[in-house]
Amino acid sequence: MAARNVAMREAIRRALREEMHRDENVFVMGEEVAYWQGTHRVTRGFLEEFGERRVRDTPISEMAIGGAAVGAAMAGLRPVAEFMTINFAFLALDAIANHAAKVRYFFDGMFKVPLVYRAASGWGNQATASHSHAPEPIFAHFPGLYVGCPSNSLDAYGMLKASIRDDNPVLFTESIALYPKPSPMPEDLDEDYLIPIGKGDIKREGSDVTLVAYARGVDWALQAARQLARDGVEAEVLDLRWLRPLDMELVYKSFKKTNRCVIVEESLPMYSFGGEVAANLQENMFDYMDAPIKRVAAEDVPLPYSKDIELLALPNAQKVVDAVKEIL
Amino acid sequence: MVYFPTDMESKTAVVDEGKVMASPSKEMLLDWYRQMVLIREFEETCHQLYEEKRITGVYLHLYSGHEASGVGSMAALRKTDHVITAYRDHGIALILGMDPKAVMAEMMGKKTGSSGGKGGSMHLASKDHNFWGGYAIVGGHLPLAAGIALEARYRDKDDVTMTYVGDGATNNGYFHESLNMSAIWDLPVIWIIENNGYGMGTEVERASGQIELHRKAEAYGIKSFGRVDAQNALDVYAVAAKAVEYARTNGPAVIEHVTYRYRGHGVSDKQYDARDDMSTELKEWMKTREPIKILRDCIESKYGDVGDILAKHRDDAQRIVAESVAFAEASALPSSYEDLLGNTYVASELVYKTDYSIGAGID
Numbered sequence: 001m002a003a004r005n006v007a008m009r010e011a012i013r014r015a016l017r018e019e020m021h022r023d024e025n026v027f028v029m030g031e032e033v034a035y036w037q038g039t040h041r042v043t044r045g046f047l048e049e050f051g052e053r054r055v056r057d058t059p060i061s062e063m064a065i066g067g068a069a070v071g072a073a074m075a076g077l078r079p080v081a082e083f084m085t086i087n088f089a090f091l092a093l094d095a096i097a098n099h100a101a102k103v104r105y106f107f108d109g110m111f112k113v114p115l116v117y118r119a120a121s122g123w124g125n126q127a128t129a130s131h132s133h134a135p136e137p138i139f140a141h142f143p144g145l146y147v148g149c150p151s152n153s154l155d156a157y158g159m160l161k162a163s164i165r166d167d168n169p170v171l172f173t174e175s176i177a178l179y180p181k182p183s184p185m186p187e188d189l190d191e192d193y194l195i196p197i198g199k200g201d202i203k204r205e206g207s208d209v210t211l212v213a214y215a216r217g218v219d220w221a222l223q224a225a226r227q228l229a230r231d232g233v234e235a236e237v238l239d240l241r242w243l244r245p246l247d248m249e250l251v252y253k254s255f256k257k258t259n260r261c262v263i264v265e266e267s268l269p270m271y272s273f274g275g276e277v278a279a280n281l282q283e284n285m286f287d288y289m290d291a292p293i294k295r296v297a298a299e300d301v302p303l304p305y306s307k308d309i310e311l312l313a314l315p316n317a318q319k320v321v322d323a324v325k326e327i328l
Numbered sequence: 329m330v331y332f333p334t335d336m337e338s339k340t341a342v343v344d345e346g347k348v349m350a351s352p353s354k355e356m357l358l359d360w361y362r363q364m365v366l367i368r369e370f371e372e373t374c375h376q377l378y379e380e381k382r383i384t385g386v387y388l389h390l391y392s393g394h395e396a397s398g399v400g401s402m403a404a405l406r407k408t409d410h411v412i413t414a415y416r417d418h419g420i421a422l423i424l425g426m427d428p429k430a431v432m433a434e435m436m437g438k439k440t441g442s443s444g445g446k447g448g449s450m451h452l453a454s455k456d457h458n459f460w461g462g463y464a465i466v467g468g469h470l471p472l473a474a475g476i477a478l479e480a481r482y483r484d485k486d487d488v489t490m491t492y493v494g495d496g497a498t499n500n501g502y503f504h505e506s507l508n509m510s511a512i513w514d515l516p517v518i519w520i521i522e523n524n525g526y527g528m529g530t531e532v533e534r535a536s537g538q539i540e541l542h543r544k545a546e547a548y549g550i551k552s553f554g555r556v557d558a559q560n561a562l563d564v565y566a567v568a569a570k571a572v573e574y575a576r577t578n579g580p581a582v583i584e585h586v587t588y589r590y591r592g593h594g595v596s597d598k599q600y601d602a603r604d605d606m607s608t609e610l611k612e613w614m615k616t617r618e619p620i621k622i623l624r625d626c627i628e629s630k631y632g633d634v635g636d637i638l639a640k641h642r643d644d645a646q647r648i649v650a651e652s653v654a655f656a657e658a659s660a661l662p663s664s665y666e667d668l669l670g671n672t673y674v675a676s677e678l679v680y681k682t683d684y685s686i687g688a689g690i691d
């Protein structure tokens with residue numbers, strides 16, 4: 001199948017635009033999504049194409065954005081609400097965690113909440129501490145909500161489409177560092193290309209060690225795998241894609257083969273994706289474990305401004321390689 | 329200091345007869361009485377059941393004293409309109425016509441409860457009645473109201489969303505953000521501030537820089553319909569009718585209902601026992617501003633002796649509530665893992681027809 005490299009930003013934009021054409025109930029709301037053309041240019045051209053009714057600039061009111069999306073979804077619309085960055089979603093944590101995630105449950109199934117919160121996420125670019133996070137695991141804490149975190153353009157396309165079409169609330173994060181990154185998408189891609197919610201993916205096959213990652217962590221894991229291959233170590237790279245539901249079955253299958261695991265994530269190390277995956281592994285795969293499970297995450301510190309120490313705080317491929325070598 | 333506002337605008341807030349809506353008919357007034365005595369009976373029974381530990385838990389916020397606020401204002405709605413409120417939600421549910429049996433069963437956490445025992449006192453709702461629920465986080469339901477009203481605007485319907493919000497919530501960010509959003513999007517919401525003098529245990533004047541709460545509307549360019557004596561259902565109705573008609577075609581409206589809670593903030597509230605001024609104040613309200621008595625006096629002064637009908641409504645209320653208690657107590661508690669885990673998510677109906685794995689192609 002012929003493929004073309006597409007930046008993740010464009011893949012997301014295309015998925016969203018197609019879904020708005022497909023379903024009149026889908027609309028976008030958020031800060032600067034309309035006249036400004038989207039802070040990250042994901043909604044570029046949407047205002048002209050769909051008009052003010054369906055492309056709604058909001059005030060800087062994250063609590064209202066978070067909650068109005070819940071009400072609109074309960075009433076039958078399918079809002080795609082954008083948080084300019086996930087940092088600002090903290091202001092809406094009550095609406096997300098207490099209402100989007102729980103309304104269906106505490107009314108015992110009376111309402112559906114088919115919404116998507118999109119949020120740009122990630123560390124770096126000297127954005128400094130309060131704008132530089134990958135805190136998506138916080139949101140994965142809450143049953144009732146799904147959390148999707150794509151690592152590449154095609155996944156982003158299929159995952160966002162599934163998120164919009166699914167009847168449950170989804171927090172969908174988009175790594176800022178991956179927005180401009182091109183990756184292959186088939187030229188004759190089906191508009192119904194959906195990636196199942198909760199299904200991870202094997203991004204590279206190998207038999208010596210399992211690298212478990214999501215979003216930007218997949219990049220570091222793949223770079224590390226290439227580096228390790230030069231030393232004759234074949235790493236299997238798993239992209240779990242979703243933090244909730246978490247595709248542990250995929251991890252178990254790989255781990256039974258490799259018996260070793262390093263978890264790679266952009267997020268902070270405590271109460272984290274890495275901790276969750278490792279806990280599940282030791283509970284369920286104890287007999288297959290040949291070495292301690294290692295975690296590579298951001299350093300346990302807020303992110304500083306100055307370039308060199310900022311980079312020091314971030315995970316990278318070398319840190320992954322070093323972790324693998326410790327357990328081989 | 330006794331909380332008893334004397335500067336209410338109720339006397340000036342009269343409906344333009346014939347222009348907006350006719351005066352409530354005799355039938356309407358009698359039905360309001362029916363609703364109010366049902367609520368009072370239901371709430372006082374809940375209080376009693378809680379004392380007897382037949383209703384358990386830590387949250388039970390009763391609508392006793394507030395009856396005219398909900399009854400008078402919702403009388404201005406039509407069936408396709410929407411209603412949402414916070415946790416003092418039993419009265420709202422009953423006014424909308426929810427089955428008292430299902431409501432009482434929810435109080436007791438039973439499977440037959442309106443939320444299957446998962447929500448409890450603070451999470452009543454009924455899709456069939458366009459009742460979008462009671463919510464437990466102060467102010468948390470306000471942006472939901474904006475979203476529900478957005479659906480009406482989005483689909484070009486003129487249904488309104490009547491939203492009840494306590495005085496305490498007018499100080500939190502949800503209130504500010506939601507009212508502002510409703511203003512810029514012309515959302516058909518009637519924001520009814522039920523000012524009962526206290527946000528939990530804190531007096532309005534100790535919590536809000538602006539103590540005429542309806543005036544907060546001005547900050548957002550929203551039309552205020554003023555402050556209403558919400559112990560008088562007729563005054564409430566007159567103002568609500570105007571606000572509802574305004575909201576249908578124009579956008580948001582604010583009304584401040586001055587009312588009082590007879591059973592404190594909730595069952596954990598011991599201030600009325602501990603503070604003489606508060607218990608004096610409560611007695612004063614019950615003596616002089618009792619909403620059911622005010623309505624009854626009004627009906628009798630207009631229509632003479634309707635004692636038989638009123639007595640029948642009171643008897644019916646007792647019977648209905650007694651039946652609801654019997655029903656609830658006879659119902660089963662949810663107890664299985666299936667009961668526990670159900671309805672966390674909607675089962676997916678998506679069809680995945682493509683190969684979702686891009687495998688090694690990315691590397």
